[in-house]
Amino acid sequence: MGVFSNMISREELKPGDHIYSWRTAYIYAHHGIYIGDDMVIHFTRAAGQEIGTGTFLDNLFLSSSPSPTNTICEICGDQSKLHGVIKSCLNCFLAGGNLYIFEYAVSSAFFIAKARGGTCTLAASDPAEDVLHRAKSLLNEGFGGYSLFKNNCEDFAIYCKTGFLIETNYSIGRSGQLASWTAAASTVMSSPLRYLTTSGTGLVVVAGTMYSLSRYIADIGVRRDVVKIPVERLIEEAGAEEEPQQAVGLLTI
Template structure:
C-alpha cells in the first residue's frame, strides 16, 4: 500500500476488492467491486448521460459505461447503453485505463498524505462474504437512481464494502472524489483576503491545511451521520425493483 500509487496487477485481485480506474486525464475515476472470475460489478450510467444534466458535461464526463469501440467483448457484448448496476469483465470495466485498489481502514496520517480523494477511506471494510452479498444483491435489485453528486459509482462500491449510508438530507454522498472537490472549493472560498498578503508558502500551507481538514471530516469513516443499513432494507426503503436485462429497474421502468 503506497502513498504515491494504488496501482495493482489483475493477478493480485481478490473477490470483494474495491477497484477503480482513472478516466479523462486522471480528472476522476470509475469504481466497482471485483467478484472473481475476471468480473466486476459496478454502478453506471449509459454513455452520454453521465451527469444527467443534458449539457456538454454528459459528453465530457464519460466514466462509467464501457465504450463501444466496434470490437465487442465476447463475455460482455455491447454495454455502452446500459445503466444501473451491471456486471462486466475487468477489461471492459477498465476501458483502456489502469487498475487501482481502493484502500480501507487507513490511518489518519496516510489518509491526509493521499491528497487525492477517491483512493482510500478511514472506514473499515466488512468481511468478503458480506461485500459480495451486497454487490450481487444490488446487481439483481438496483441501487436507486444514479446521481453523480450523491449516488454514484464510488458511493456504490463504498456501500458494498462497508454497508454505510449517510442519513441526512444534506449528504454529499460517500464519494471521496466529490468530497475532495468540495473540500478544495471550501478551502479556497474560506481564504480571506488577508491571506493574499501572505507569502506564497504561507498561503499554500493555510489552503492545504483547510483542504486536508475538510476531506478528513467528510470521510465516511469519521462522519457522525453514517449508519449501517442492511442491503435488503436499503432496497425496500428506496423502492427500487428488480433490474431488467437493459439495466434499468422495474420501479424505474414503471415511472
C-alpha cells in the same frame, strides 16, 4: 500499496475488492466491486454517461464508459444502453485504463498524505462475503438513480464494502473524489481577501490545511451522519418507493 500509487496487477485481485480506473486524464475514476472470474459489478447511469449531470460535464467524461466505444465484447455483449448496477468483464470495466485498488482502514496520516480523494478511506471494510452479497443483491435490484453529487459509482462501491449510507438529506454522499473537488472549491472561495497580507508560504500552508481538513471530516470513516443499512432493507424500501401513491422516505443514497 503506497502513498504514490494504488495500482495493482490482475493476479493480485481477490473477490470483494473495491477497484477503480482513472478516466479522462485522471480527472474522474470509475469504481466497482471485483467478484472473481474477471468480472466486476459497478454502478452507471449509462455507458459513457456515469456522472449524469445533464451539463457539459457529461461530454467531458464521455470516456468513462465501462464498455469500449466501437467494439462489442464477446463476454459482455453490447452494454452501451445499460444503466444502473451492471456486471461487466474486467476489460470492459477498465476500458483501456490501468487497474487500481481502493484502500480501507487507513491511518489518518496516510489518508491526509493521499491528497487525491477517491483512493482510500479511514472506514474499515466488512468481510468479503458480505461485500459480495451486497453487490450481487443490488445487481438484480439497482441502487437508485445515478447522481454525481449524491449517488455515484464510488458511493455504490463504498456501500458494498461497508454497508454505510448517509442519513442526512443535505449530504453530498460518500464519494471521496467528490469530497476532494468540494474541498478544493471551498478552499479557493474562502481564501482570497483575508489572506492577501499572508506570505506566500503561509498562504500555501493555510490552504493546504483547509483542504486536508475538509477532506478528512467528509470521509465516511469519521463523519457522524452514517448508518449501517442491510441490503435487504435497502431493496425493500426501494421497491416500496416505486409503488404508486405510496410515500416512502428512503435514506439519502
